[in-house]
Amino acid sequence: MTVEDKIDDKELKDINPQRDDYEDEIIQIIKSDEPAYKKKEELDDYHENDIAAVLEKLDVKERRKLYSIMGLERVSEVFAYLDDPEEFIEELDSELAADILENMEADDAVDILDELEDEKSEELIQLMDKEAKKDIDLIQSYDDDEIGSKMTTNYVTLTLNLTIKQAMKRVVEQAADNDNISTLYVLDSENKFYGAIDLTDLIVAREYVVLETLVTTSYPFVYDHETVDDCIEDLKDYSEDSIPVLDRDQHILGVITSQDLLEVVDEEMGEDYAKLAALASEEDLEEPLVESLKKRIPWLVILLMLGLGVSSVTGMFEHVIATLPIIVSFQSVILGMSGNVGTQSLAVTIRVLTDEELTLRQQLGFVLKELKVGFFNGMIIGSISFMITGLFIWLAKGQTVVNAFAMSGCIGGALWLAMIISSVVGTIIPIFFTKIKVDPAVASGPLISTVNDLVAVVTYYGLAWTLLLNIVHMA
Amino acid sequence: MTVEDKIDDKELKDINPQRDDYEDEIIQIIKSDEPAYKKKEELDDYHENDIAAVLEKLDVKERRKLYSIMGLERVSEVFAYLDDPEEFIEELDSELAADILENMEADDAVDILDELEDEKSEELIQLMDKEAKKDIDLIQSYDDDEIGSKMTTNYVTLTLNLTIKQAMKRVVEQAADNDNISTLYVLDSENKFYGAIDLTDLIVAREYVVLETLVTTSYPFVYDHETVDDCIEDLKDYSEDSIPVLDRDQHILGVITSQDLLEVVDEEMGEDYAKLAALASEEDLEEPLVESLKKRIPWLVILLMLGLGVSSVTGMFEHVIATLPIIVSFQSVILGMSGNVGTQSLAVTIRVLTDEELTLRQQLGFVLKELKVGFFNGMIIGSISFMITGLFIWLAKGQTVVNAFAMSGCIGGALWLAMIISSVVGTIIPIFFTKIKVDPAVASGPLISTVNDLVAVVTYYGLAWTLLLNIVHMA
Incomplete structure (x- = not known):
């Protein structure tokens, strides 16, 4: 390394004093001699995406140990961040793999299942509980160019008859399983989509306020069978945290979160880019x-x-x-x-x-x-x-x-x-x-x-x- | 219209029974003879993006009336959704225009100010209150390719010494002015960035839990002067609702929300697309x-x-x-x-x-x-x-x-x-x-x-x- 390189390196460090060290820290924790509970505690402080990046740097044995330390819930979250989850799924017992997928958001699980061999995917789906299976079947029932195939089934609903206090209680109850809570969806007496409430509005509302006054009834939505091309520009324009996906009877089936949207936009523009260069579709580094x-x-x-x-x-x-x-x-x-x-x-x-x-x-x-x-x-x-x-x-x-x-x-x-x-x-x-x-x-x-x-x-x-x-x- | 056209239309209606009618409904409300308070109530049920789309279909007089009906807060929100806000800003008194911009998120206000003539922009900034001016100056101080120029200054902070109950109270206090509340940022005793808490975790936490145990201390962040190109892929990978932007002393300056990220990705990929076709940059329909x-x-x-x-x-x-x-x-x-x-x-x-x-x-x-x-x-x-x-x-x-x-x-x-x-x-x-x-x-x-x-x-x-x-x- 020349002197100039060192100066360059130092300057870079000055601008980014801490970035990019997380992965090394995580590896050190995993490979240390500390007891498992201590490791778990320390790993809890890191983002799932950083832990996901570390997985490929471990061997099979270390990975298995890590999974048992972190617990199923966290492992599922980490798996949602993997770029190529297939290999990590395939090295697991089917039972454990099914449990991991079951705990993920349905659309993330579908993304992984789509990458697996049909037989393996079928086997794992059979091992899941009824509710997860239902969500996965729903999402898989849509064509790839239908917006329904991009939705998340993780959202919070309220009914019109609740008081502010009751509504807040419902949010807390559902928040444990559903982390898209910034927009709450209100259903009418027939369980049809009635409108949306900003969590912020609910939080700051006085207790005597009638819930209905907080509802935006003409809230944007899309239908499950609309094509991605047709609705993507609309969805972008609303710049909301989530927009509901309805069936033809106005029942809510899922939501498109801004993360889903980001993925879709990224994908669509990548495809357009590839097509401009006369490629049938995008390629990545690992493309055979x-x-x-x-x-x-x-x-x-x-x-x-x-x-x-x-x-x-x-x-x-x-x-x-x-x-x-x-x-x-x-x-x-x-x-x-x-x-x-x-x-x-x-x-x-x-x-x-x-x-x-x-x-x-x-x-x-x-x-x-x-x-x-x-x-x-x-x-x-x-x-x-x-x-x-x-x-x-x-x-x-x-x-x-x-x-x-x-x-x-x-x-x-x-x-x-x-x-x-x-x-x-x-x-x-x-x-x-x-x-x-x-x-x-x-x-x-x-x-x-x-x-x-x-x-x-x-x-x-x-x-x-x-x-x-x-x-x-x-x- | 032939019979076939009618059938086609009917089929389309069946798939999308209600979409796209919002704009007409809004125009009808605005042009109706109802009293102002009634109009306001009805308009509250519509999304700002839909109201923004209607503005250009009104004449100056109708627009002014609409602003006075909706109130400053809502007008600011609507303006954030306008594709070409310049003309609507320019037809207003400078005082009112400055008030509208002052109420917007700083990065949205900067986007509009950048479109105005330098003189007009300077005049409006002078009319704003100190706090808004400070945020706008900060965002404008970054080059267009620095991530700091894309951040929002709207976020909620907590300190480590709070109990769960106190923390929740702080969230409620700040929620009225800051709508990015799904991730809460925790500062240490020196006001430096310490970590992040998911609002969901705070909501479901029992009262006796120590706040620190909820904090993810190795939460991802970016530095304000990093280039967009350098950090965009990282930001995308974390798929978080918001990621903090820090200065070199680890003080938090703002956040990149997933909406900011979507805009940036859209922009960057659009530029790449244009360059592949040997265009200096993207063009739109109204390009002279x-x-x-x-x-x-x-x-x-x-x-x-x-x-x-x-x-x-x-x-x-x-x-x-x-x-x-x-x-x-x-x-x-x-x-x-x-x-x-x-x-x-x-x-x-x-x-x-x-x-x-x-x-x-x-x-x-x-x-x-x-x-x-x-x-x-x-x-x-x-x-x-x-x-x-x-x-x-x-x-x-x-x-x-x-x-x-x-x-x-x-x-x-x-x-x-x-x-x-x-x-x-x-x-x-x-x-x-x-x-x-x-x-x-x-x-x-x-x-x-x-x-x-x-x-x-x-x-x-x-x-x-x-x-x-x-x-x-x-x-």
Whole structure:
């Protein structure tokens, strides 16, 4: 380590004097010679996420010992924080594994069960108690893109007939098992969702206040079968700790907590990101090779076929190419740039379509704006190219001034035109996909680039053929 | 409306019997002839976000009336939900505007102040009370990429010497002004951060329990000057309702709530998404034309220059092009496909780098894996292209079988080689950027595509020159 490294390290320490040491502390506690009760006491002071991070640094024996020290409740909480819980579940007796899952929130348990082999998962579910099984069955009954599959069945309910004091007592009773207590849900006499009370309001309310006056009756909610895509923006906008999920009869089935929402947003945006790069879905560090190949090859084959289509169109201009080989060298710029502006327009359009629902009028306005963007950016890029390539062909390729600038005129003009068309294509395709109810994010950047390759080839060689061969009669 | 439309509508209604009607209901209440107190009562049942959505559908006069009906407290809450609060702030007297901002959470107020003209913002801050001004100054003192700029100053603190009953009383006292009460922060005798208590644990605790036993002392926290990029993944992993932000002396300055976190994640991922498409930053629907041009042109100019570089390299192969115009038509496929795999590798690498810190060993393993992905995908795509283009050149272009498959051999071989190299380039460039402490997300898809164009051009024409002109002696 050099002196500079040491100074760097010291500076970092000064800014973050304590962070990141928790894991080491936890390992030390686990490996110490202290009696079990003492270890438990000390471990209670650490966050489950930090203990979860330590598990993989222990061996099987140490892990088993740790579980018995911490107790079932805490182990369940720790397991909810594991990135890859499968291996840790699989090394346990089925009985113990089922107990751990039973104690977790149902949606976390489902996440783990989904990672296990079907057989193992079935076995564990059979070993759970009736109530846990019911919650898990409910959550598993939803498609992955339905909001019901993301909900937590852990929430507190009150009824309208309670006094403030009784209500507070009900909260205390339910708080032991349900830790989402900051919003309390009120049911009417038919057990239907009536509204919500902020725990804060209940806590500060005087005893003689009627409970109903604290209820927000038009509280936001979602239906269990709504798609995640459809309701995620609404849920985000409300920025609540939890929003109830109802069935069609207005009975409350679960809640979407802000942690659930964070996970969903993270997931959805990750998927959009992957799709923009023509990946079938997100990959992580541990992704096996075969899985990665499978996620990437479908788009590549489609893009290859489209690309070969573009090539066969380029082939039609063979006589232009044979006569004017110089202009071929600029093909890659024109195709590249039209792909780039297309991808920019695409990305902007997809984000706008995800964030808001556009009226027809707004859609037209949006296309028009992208057209203008393409027009002005194309003008700038086209002009720069006209000058640079003209000078280059004249000076480096030994053409006459007129011929050089006739060629660079083709290049600049084709760039301009191709960039305008590409901007519009990059806007219209995702809007069209949304219209026919296809996720616009599947219109990936590479797809738009390939489509725009075709536009660029026709524009460029068409212009070259018309202008250079038929008007200037170059050869 | 056709019969089918009606059925469709009915089905939709059945699934979502009540959603989306809140805004209309609110407008009806506001425009009704009922007395003000009655309107206030009815409006109290609606969520602030729904009332905020209605504001833009009213005229100035109706809005002013609505504010006076709802009262300052509620108006402040509604303003926190506005997408574009500037216009509504600007139409108010400065006194009233300052009062509204003063009542908001400091970070929400800062968000609005940042949108106003500097002069107006300064004027409003001067009109606020000392405490609000202090909080706002604190939050504004951080750079946009520091976590301190995202925190909320609304949280509840307890001291260690309290009994359970006293602690609960303190919570009730503070709950009126601070609605983030689900996690309570405990300070030691020097007012330093000591740990956290779950409100649930406090509520269910028996009266004789010592407060300290409820405290998680190794509770996660962040320092105010840490960058958002550095701590966001940690914050996400803890999935807590709030995490404290400390200064270097371990004093608590504010908290990051899960709502703050959701906003930050949304923002960060939106930025990454924009960068993958070579946009300087995210754009929304209302983005003015000039702003859009400014966000897109810088990357386009850089990409143009790189593209012209590729062109001048292509120009070196002019003799190959002049001799074998057929092979030019397949240039676009090779460049396109190598760009596509490069973009895929890039996107995967950026996500992995954002999610975790890799050791050198992991980095090497990752590059090796991407190399393998490029190898196998290249083999598949290369083989398909070899066959299809060979048949095409033989049958449609009237070449001999040998010549046709020699050419398609070049195409397939160049594709294979270019795809391997591109995968590696798409992985190494973002890793290199991370090493030199540049955000890897600036390595956009189009940048990687252009770099890979160069690889592909040299591979393709190099191979064609060697194989077709020098070995097979085609002409």
